[in-house]
Amino acid sequence: MTSRKKIYLKIVFSISFILIFTSCKNELETLKITKSRFVLVYMIADNDLDYFAIQNINDMELGFKANENGDLFVYIDRASNTLPSHPYLLKISHDTTNVVTSKIVQTYPEQNSSDANILKKVLSDALLASDKTYSSMGLVLWSHGSAWLPSGTSLYSNRGDIFDSVSQSNRQKSFGLDFQTQSKYAVNEEMDIKSLAEVLDNYKFEFILFDACFMASVEVAYELRNSNKYFIASPIEVLSSGFPYNIIVPQLFKDELDPKSIAQSYYNYYSNQKGILNSGAVCAINSSELNELARVVNELCSKSGTVQIDRLSNTLNIDSIQQYDRLKVGVLFDLKQFLGIESSAIGDEVLKTSIGGIWDKTIIAEYHTSNVLGTLSLKNCNGLSTFLPHKTSINVNNYYKTLSWYKASGYNKVFLDIY
Amino acid sequence: MVTIRSFWIYTKVTVLGLFFYSCSNDDIKKLDSYTVIIKNHYFETVDSIRIGSNFVSVLEINEVSQPFILEKQQYQFSCLTRSKLILTAKIDVRGSKENLIIEVLNNGKITLGN
Structure with a gap:
């Protein structure tokens, strides 16, 4: 090879070398991960709370701003007399009307939403439905609640309805009430806390928030301690209006989550109500201290x-x-x-x-x-x-x-x- | 004079030439219209199915529509579920296969395949 050819090849290789690393550097710069959060609200509303579920979704649309730092998904399983009554997954978008306008991203045939494995699948589906990677995740569990209690025991609650019938089912029950048959009291399925803990074990949520009665129980918090950083719930009945989502949704997406602020917003909402509706209790737990x-x-x-x-x-x-x-x-x-x-x-x-x-x-x-x-x-x-x-x-x-x-x-x- | 070195160079050039020649040959048929059917894998009956100017009234669960012809272009697909949800999708009718299947899936998504 002549010396001229050698010089020529050296120049070509040098230029290619520079171009490769210049382009790689540009790609690295565009791969910066922004802090964003994925939040799923899992609503088992196939019961007497259906009306309030829709109200809460409207509040979420109001509270979720267009430039929010993350995505909010809602899975809802509605009562049998609604359309649609089968479950579906919404991706929440900002809206100020009284109508739910968020897009349905996936539908499901009628299923027992109190089955912890369904929750696991929905989490996976919602993550797939988004087109981003997230730096953290949050979970809101919404339904009736009865702390850690097993089947055959119910707690008197005025949430949605005066419901204190005793389940005839032999299944364990702790969270979630999914009416499965024509008669709403015939066969009720509820989620066992241990099953819930098992399916959430592979996740580390920034928070788990229970919008359900009596769930601020040390037994519940301890069972779920490995899957969340903060646990927010009420030890008493939660009134039918639930958490004030128009106020707390922006708080759920703060880079540095402030669970105290979320709990305070809940308390402020109910302490400002009149008469018997002036009723609320809430706590926020640092789950890493439970051990x-x-x-x-x-x-x-x-x-x-x-x-x-x-x-x-x-x-x-x-x-x-x-x-x-x-x-x-x-x-x-x-x-x-x-x-x-x-x-x-x-x-x-x-x-x-x-x-x-x-x-x-x-x-x-x-x-x-x-x-x-x-x-x-x-x-x-x-x-x-x-x-x-x-x-x-x-x-x-x-x-x-x-x-x-x-x-x-x-x-x-x-x-x-x-x- | 053909040396061993030049022989290998010529061989490489010939092989490369054959490679690109075979790649440049287009055996795939170019189609302008397709025979399409719609399959309902959704968990409810769907009706008011519309794709372009084609209209299918009702498909029961697992039912397949009669075939119809679509030109090569993009279409808006929509249908109404028994629960009054409207499922929509943009369908790009193209490709090398003459027979296409539009499927309404169990999760409400709509796919095009063959």
């Missing part, structure tokens, strides 16, 4: 000895502990109050201080009105409920023993007379 909370509670239980729960006991009279359902059926008690009573009973001030410190790190916000619907006082409300196992039906206690909180908290060392 530590379980540890100190376990330490307390180890020192407590056996605890007898009844109305005659001087140490733990359940009538003295805040309950969260209006009929006070002895299922949902205030956790902090219980811990305070027990730590005082054993006289361990160091442990008591430790529990207080962990509590403040775990419950980052708690707000409540003075009562629930003008009846149940919330004088000793601290935002998070717990079950105190006692002599009750076998179904409840046997199921309770299967929950992660039961062993982690040391309740198994304390409540020995349950059967």
